[in-house]
Amino acid sequence: MFSQSFLCSDFSSLSKPPRFFSDSSSSAITTLSSTHFPPLSFRSSFASPRIKQLEGQRETRKNFPSFLCFSVDSTMSAWDGEDPRVRDIKTKIRVIPNFPKPGIMFQDITTLLLDPKAFKDTIDLFVERYKNRNISVVASIEARGFIFGPPIALAIGAKFVPLRKPRKLPGEVISEEYVLEYGKDCLEMHVGAVETGERALVVDDLVATGGTLSAAMNLLERAGAEVVECACVIELPDLKGRERLKGKPLFVLVESH
Amino acid sequence: MLSLSFLCSEPPSLYKPPQSISDSSSRVSTHPFPFLPPPQSLRVTSASPANKLKTPRKPIGLSPFLHYSASDFTMSACNGENPRIDDIKTKIRVVPNFPKPGIMFQDITTLLLDPKAFKDTIDLFVERYKDKNISVVAGIEARGFIFGPPIALAIGAKFVPLRKPRKLPGEVISEEYVLEYGRDCLEMHVGAVERSERALVVDDLVATGGTLCAAINLLERAGAEVVECACVIELPDLKGRERLKGKPLYILVEAH
Numbered sequence: 091m092f093s094q095s096f097l098c099s100d101f102s103s104l105s106k107p108p109r110f111f112s113d114s115s116s117s118a119i120t121t122l123s124s125t126h127f128p129p130l131s132f133r134s135s136f137a138s139p140r141i142k143q144l145e146g147q148r149e150t151r152k153n154f155p156s157f158l159c160f161s162v163d164s165t166m167s168a169w170d171g172e173d174p175r176v177r178d179i180k181t182k183i184r185v186i187p188n189f190p191k192p193g194i195m196f197q198d199i200t201t202l203l204l205d206p207k208a209f210k211d212t213i214d215l216f217v218e219r220y221k222n223r224n225i226s227v228v229a230s231i232e233a234r235g236f237i238f239g240p241p242i243a244l245a246i247g248a249k250f251v252p253l254r255k256p257r258k259l260p261g262e263v264i265s266e267e268y269v270l271e272y273g274k275d276c277l278e279m280h281v282g283a284v285e286t287g288e289r290a291l292v293v294d295d296l297v298a299t300g301g302t303l304s305a306a307m308n309l310l311e312r313a314g315a316e317v318v319e320c321a322c323v324i325e326l327p328d329l330k331g332r333e334r335l336k337g338k339p340l341f342v343l344v345e346s347h
Numbered sequence: 348m349l350s351l352s353f354l355c356s357e358p359p360s361l362y363k364p365p366q367s368i369s370d371s372s373s374r375v376s377t378h379p380f381p382f383l384p385p386p387q388s389l390r391v392t393s394a395s396p397a398n399k400l401k402t403p404r405k406p407i408g409l410s411p412f413l414h415y416s417a418s419d420f421t422m423s424a425c426n427g428e429n430p431r432i433d434d435i436k437t438k439i440r441v442v443p444n445f446p447k448p449g450i451m452f453q454d455i456t457t458l459l460l461d462p463k464a465f466k467d468t469i470d471l472f473v474e475r476y477k478d479k480n481i482s483v484v485a486g487i488e489a490r491g492f493i494f495g496p497p498i499a500l501a502i503g504a505k506f507v508p509l510r511k512p513r514k515l516p517g518e519v520i521s522e523e524y525v526l527e528y529g530r531d532c533l534e535m536h537v538g539a540v541e542r543s544e545r546a547l548v549v550d551d552l553v554a555t556g557g558t559l560c561a562a563i564n565l566l567e568r569a570g571a572e573v574v575e576c577a578c579v580i581e582l583p584d585l586k587g588r589e590r591l592k593g594k595p596l597y598i599l600v601e602a603h
């Protein structure tokens with residue numbers, strides 16, 4: 091998703107999208123209006139070599155020519171001021187303060203699941219994006235990823251691979267350790283679940299620091315698969331998770347600040 | 348599913364009155380009489396009538412009345428002629444001695460690796476429930492999260508996750524249940540279901556029925572009516588269906 095900055099003289103204002111407070115308690119959920127961004131484009135950032143070149147220089151964007159700039163480099167999202175589905179999804183996500191510990195605003199997707207239409211729209215938005223991309227594997231991260239991954243896999247005709255915490259999967263596994271804020275955790279995948287050369291999609295409900303997604307990608311790549319993209323319902327962009335995805339693109343429906 | 352006991356001399360020790368004889372139309376399987384014993388080589392079997400003979404049978408004799416065995420009231424999609432079921436059955440991997448020695452773990456992840464078989468699994472449930480006015484599908488963490496949401500989406504119901512303690516962020520109600528050693532607890536968000544909603548409980552496997560029973564309790568405490576429990580696999584030897592408070596259980600595959 092990119093913005094044409096000739097509308098903005100101050101680059102720093104592009105780093106914080108405007109906040110739109112919904113009538114629900116989810117005051118931190120934002121959407122980007124079309125006044126700041128061009129209409130929705132689902133095109134991959136890989137389509138244009140020039141876009142790739144500029145992405146690499148994101149940190150020095152103040153030196154760019156003012157007529158082209160990218161405030162959000164490789165996040166492709168479904169945000170579109172005109173897409174009512176995304177607006178509706180946003181309002182259905184509940185924010186719970188101070189869970190699991192003080193200071194954390196927890197993005198609760200269970201309220202989204204209580205609305206059959208909004209849940210279906212969520213899945214449809216992902217399926218529309220991936221159905222013609224020859225994806226043969228959808229991998230999801232335990233446990234909330236299991237809610238979104240299988241419907242996407244079923245709709246696009248891909249297999250579903252669960253990525254789980256240690257000692258949950260019964261067969262032979264490969265493990266990937268990753269770092270938490272305090273300590274470490276581990277993600278596992280069954281040996282033989284994916285084959286070399288398969289095109290994979292990683293799905294989770296939310297991306298924060300990107301540690302879990304990165305571990306998921308490592309597992310798939312160690313098994314020989316090619317990770318095409320990571321897809322999440324919610325992103326916490328302030329935690330810069332997308333920078334930890336080894337250059338893989340990230341597609342989200344909703345940002346939360 | 349009837350077994351004619353006039354072949355047996357002892358009084359039926361498993362006699363239980365039919366639980367839902369009026370629901371007999373929902374049984375997919377039919378059986379010929381007399382039926383043949385099943386091939387002994389099958390580990391994971393469909394619950395076709397022939398396979399019922401794998402369980403210890405009473406001695407041959409005469410008894411002038413009919414009885415039903417407890418296993419007769421599993422409503423299942425098991426049907427020797429259903430190719431989808433047969434395919435699903437072959438896709439389930441059995442992993443011995445997991446998580447501990449002596450347990451034959453029924454691994455559904457291999458089923459998920461076959462898009463057609465996974466789709467068939469969901470379709471079998473959806474065909475059964477789409478016209479039953481079910482507004483809530485509750486899935487039990489974590490493998491119930493794999494099967495529940497696709498069913499919910501297909502039948503237009505909401506999906507309610509039932510989770511281990513301290514996972515759900517909002518206000519919850521909790522239900523304790525007994526494990527082989529110790530206890531565990533299942534939680535559901537307050538307000539997830541409303542009074543009189545018709546609910547379906549989904550999990551990958553039913554063993555002792557403890558978890559399903561806790562799930563039923565949670566939904567009923569919230570005022571919902573549990574219409575049925577649906578699982579991919581049943582371990583009938585553990586008699587889980589007797590612990591479902593009379594609620595019917597629908598399964599695709601039995602494993603002995």
